[in-house]
Amino acid sequence: MSVAAPPQLSHLRALESEAIHVMREVAAEFERPVLLFSGGKDSIVLLRLAEKAFRPAPFPFPLMHVDTGHNFPEVIEFRDRRVAELGERLIVASVQESIDSGRVVEETGPRASRNRLQTVTLLDAIAEHGFDAAFGGARRDEERARAKERVFSFRNDFGQWEPKSQRPELWNLYNGRINKGESVRVFPLSNWTELDVWEYIDEEQLEVPSIYFAHEREVFVRDGMLYAWRIGTELVDGEQVFTETVRYRTVGDMSCTGGVRSQAATLREVVVEIAATRITERGETRADDRASEAAMEDRKKDGYF
Amino acid sequence: MTLDLLRFTTAGSVDDGKSTLIGRLLYDTKQVFEDQLEHVAQASVRRGGEGALDLALLTDGLRAEREQGITIDVAYRYFATSRRRFIIADCPGHQQYTRNMVTGASTADLAVVLIDARRGVLEQSKRHAFISALLGIPQLLVAINKMDLVEHSQARFDELVEVFEGFAEKLTGVSDISYIPISALNGDNVVERSEHMPWYEGPTVLELLEQVEVAYDHPYDKPTRFPVQWVIRPATASGAGAASAPDAGDYRAYAGQLASGALRRGDEVAVLPGGRRTKIAAIDTYDGELEEAIAPMSVALRLEDDLDVSRGELICRPQEAPTVARELQADVCWMTEKPLRPRGRYLLKHTSRMATAVIDEIRDLLEVRTLERVEPPAELGLNDIGHVRLRTAVPLVFDDYTSNRRTGSFILIDESSNETVGAGMIN
Numbered sequence: 001m002s003v004a005a006p007p008q009l010s011h012l013r014a015l016e017s018e019a020i021h022v023m024r025e026v027a028a029e030f031e032r033p034v035l036l037f038s039g040g041k042d043s044i045v046l047l048r049l050a051e052k053a054f055r056p057a058p059f060p061f062p063l064m065h066v067d068t069g070h071n072f073p074e075v076i077e078f079r080d081r082r083v084a085e086l087g088e089r090l091i092v093a094s095v096q097e098s099i100d101s102g103r104v105v106e107e108t109g110p111r112a113s114r115n116r117l118q119t120v121t122l123l124d125a126i127a128e129h130g131f132d133a134a135f136g137g138a139r140r141d142e143e144r145a146r147a148k149e150r151v152f153s154f155r156n157d158f159g160q161w162e163p164k165s166q167r168p169e170l171w172n173l174y175n176g177r178i179n180k181g182e183s184v185r186v187f188p189l190s191n192w193t194e195l196d197v198w199e200y201i202d203e204e205q206l207e208v209p210s211i212y213f214a215h216e217r218e219v220f221v222r223d224g225m226l227y228a229w230r231i232g233t234e235l236v237d238g239e240q241v242f243t244e245t246v247r248y249r250t251v252g253d254m255s256c257t258g259g260v261r262s263q264a265a266t267l268r269e270v271v272v273e274i275a276a277t278r279i280t281e282r283g284e285t286r287a288d289d290r291a292s293e294a295a296m297e298d299r300k301k302d303g304y305f
Numbered sequence: 306m307t308l309d310l311l312r313f314t315t316a317g318s319v320d321d322g323k324s325t326l327i328g329r330l331l332y333d334t335k336q337v338f339e340d341q342l343e344h345v346a347q348a349s350v351r352r353g354g355e356g357a358l359d360l361a362l363l364t365d366g367l368r369a370e371r372e373q374g375i376t377i378d379v380a381y382r383y384f385a386t387s388r389r390r391f392i393i394a395d396c397p398g399h400q401q402y403t404r405n406m407v408t409g410a411s412t413a414d415l416a417v418v419l420i421d422a423r424r425g426v427l428e429q430s431k432r433h434a435f436i437s438a439l440l441g442i443p444q445l446l447v448a449i450n451k452m453d454l455v456e457h458s459q460a461r462f463d464e465l466v467e468v469f470e471g472f473a474e475k476l477t478g479v480s481d482i483s484y485i486p487i488s489a490l491n492g493d494n495v496v497e498r499s500e501h502m503p504w505y506e507g508p509t510v511l512e513l514l515e516q517v518e519v520a521y522d523h524p525y526d527k528p529t530r531f532p533v534q535w536v537i538r539p540a541t542a543s544g545a546g547a548a549s550a551p552d553a554g555d556y557r558a559y560a561g562q563l564a565s566g567a568l569r570r571g572d573e574v575a576v577l578p579g580g581r582r583t584k585i586a587a588i589d590t591y592d593g594e595l596e597e598a599i600a601p602m603s604v605a606l607r608l609e610d611d612l613d614v615s616r617g618e619l620i621c622r623p624q625e626a627p628t629v630a631r632e633l634q635a636d637v638c639w640m641t642e643k644p645l646r647p648r649g650r651y652l653l654k655h656t657s658r659m660a661t662a663v664i665d666e667i668r669d670l671l672e673v674r675t676l677e678r679v680e681p682p683a684e685l686g687l688n689d690i691g692h693v694r695l696r697t698a699v700p701l702v703f704d705d706y707t708s709n710r711r712t713g714s715f716i717l718i719d720e721s722s723n724e725t726v727g728a729g730m731i732n
Contacts, residue, residue, distance in 0.1 A: 009599065009601075009602065010309060011309045011310035011389075011390045013602070014310050014601060015310070016603075017562060017601050017602050017603040018562075018601070018603075020562070020603035021534070021561075021562040021603050024534040024535040024560055024561070024603075025534060025657070027535055028534060028535050028616050028657070051591055052590065052591040052592075052603075053535075053560070053603070054535075054537065055537075055591050056537070056539050056556060057537050057538060057539040058539070140381045140382075140383070141382075141383045147380045147381055147382060148378050148379070148380050148381075163378070164378075166378065167724060167725045168404055168405075168407075168408045168640055168725050168728070169408060169725075170407065170408055170411040170412075170714070170716055170725075170728045171411045171412060171710065171711065171714045171716075172412075172562075172711070173654050173655075173714065173715065173716045175654065175716060175718055175723070175725045177652070177718055177723040178723060179723065190381070191381065191383070191392055193383050193385070193390075195385070196390075277338075278338055278339045279338050279339050279340050280338045280340055280341060283338065283339075283340030283341070
């Protein structure tokens, strides 16, 4: 190792330090943690934080991806490459398998999405592997229900979040005590904003999937959002496919994640664009949150991420 | 070295304008996004507003809160200016007030206390100031709100400042109180200077928030405290990546976050509670070795001697050692329906150590209404704060809460329900 000068403790480094502390607490207090890695920007940051917390040793937990089968191919390719670089183990929990085995029923029609189905696949995988803690990349600035969620978010033995009976969370003392069958979702990035995440990715020069940068894509407009067209997409009356230069602010299921018109081709340009944006990332790009005033709250109560 | 991150807390109810103040801070610093604004505009109309944006709606969170028009739980909000990032712990004023205020205050560097200029210094404002002081927040920003409803009167402002000053004499640990006359509704002296109060020459709320110092600005002023969280030992690690760990050999480092102070390579240190001495051989991070680490950095320490240190032990300088004991006294804020009673048994989490604890004695009750300590009750009920003596099964390594919030605080956990039931400040 080379000798480096002590870094200035910028707000990013303070947030980093806090997140590393959270990850080490989980490793020490839980028997079978897992880190949820989607290939999206937030979980990319989680992986770097795990390296900072545990290297030169291997991670004391595997990684897991809940694969809807409708993910962007660029993201899946990136996911596998990143996992291989790290030399860590990846578990893929497949929504397709949940459908094939009859655990869930696929939605039909042009607006069908596998977003909600993910919850069943996620909870099944947590039960199957006996995971008692799952790291997620959720942030409190994303959404109003998340603004109220703890860093250690307790889930009952149905995997559900009960917003009214959350444990108080004081200082940096986290209560990780659970009974068998219960689990905790842990959000080390709770206090980060979208801009923090991009500035951190830029400072750390982390690789992200290419869909985060401006690229040409065949898209169509629905409910004011730009969706990627792919083979099999059912168009509704009047919808037309055209080519547009877009990038993605969030990485989710292709069926419910919209792109934004953008020319940002580098990390710096993305940071500048995010700093100037006037629309939240979920408001701009996620149909799953537009379903109702409390769409996220309701899904979280069901056991969603 | 100045940390460009400030955590502050607010408390209050809809009536005193807390949500409006936060909404105003977010709105005037252009942190409100178009889709959020659209949402607030729709909700304002639905609730019978007459076209004016109700900025308080920006802070709505859960469905039940929107339905009942109240805040139930602490919410965390984020905004930034070119000078600083801010994290607001936004605490409800009514339901579970003590529990929520204590939670919000535990991580804050500053508290914004709201006073309604018409109604004067009410119990709730006092309570919030008192809990902020108890939780070791050194700085209070007293925002005297609704100045528009008292004709922007300097006399009224001065009168309220005097009343609050009289009360604040009883608060210990608060080093700095600032008073700002504002109208959150109209935005006077929140972000923008007020044209209606030329007699006020001090900073606006935002200016003050941008300028105040935070605890970590002076890491060298505090003794070094490094609780060991986790031992990094590639050779014995299991997991998929184990085989790929480079030169695992006999690498062993003690990972943790500096709770306070600083450490340099070569420093002589003691490992408590045992008291063994050694030197810092290296300060490791993923980005390379450091000559020095300061709070609140997360690092990994290698020691010169082959000591078997484990999670829960604390590394410090030998000449500034904290207290090592199995008995301690603390103010405990009780957070659950089932009362705390003498002889009660709990799990106690302090730094990175978990210990069984037994309550020996409730010594007194802090009457939050009068700020007086009264005769010990038989038990502490929900939202009570009392002074308690307890014993632990293993020794704890601690400081007084007033000198160190990280090493002077603990939580109590109910062994059967696993709930967090108490928050303790050692004194």
